[in-house]
Amino acid sequence: MRGQLIWFNRTKRHGFIRTEDGERLLVQESGFEPGHTLGDGCAGTPVAFEREETLGDVARAVRVSVVAEAPRQRARLRHH
Numbered sequence: 001m002r003g004q005l006i007w008f009n010r011t012k013r014h015g016f017i018r019t020e021d022g023e024r025l026l027v028q029e030s031g032f033e034p035g036h037t038l039g040d041g042c043a044g045t046p047v048a049f050e051r052e053e054t055l056g057d058v059a060r061a062v063r064v065s066v067v068a069e070a071p072r073q074r075a076r077l078r079h080h
Helices: none
Strands: 002-009 014-019 024-028 046-052 060-066
Touching (some): 024 046
Antiparallel strands (some): 014 024, 046 060
16 A cells, blocks of 8 residues: 655654555554654655554554655756
């Protein structure tokens, strides 16, 4: 699945992801793949993950990794 990080607090070691369907999933620091842990101020970062059911009300994201966005192309100037 894909979505965006809503927020992540490194001190609390958790945050939330919003899926493409609008569902809000808990993400814990241990849910990130090695080398993909993010810090504070990363709202809006695109991520890929797997959804895991929990016994409580909130499902969580596991195997979370940052999705590299395609580089934006620069507009070309038109010559008249």
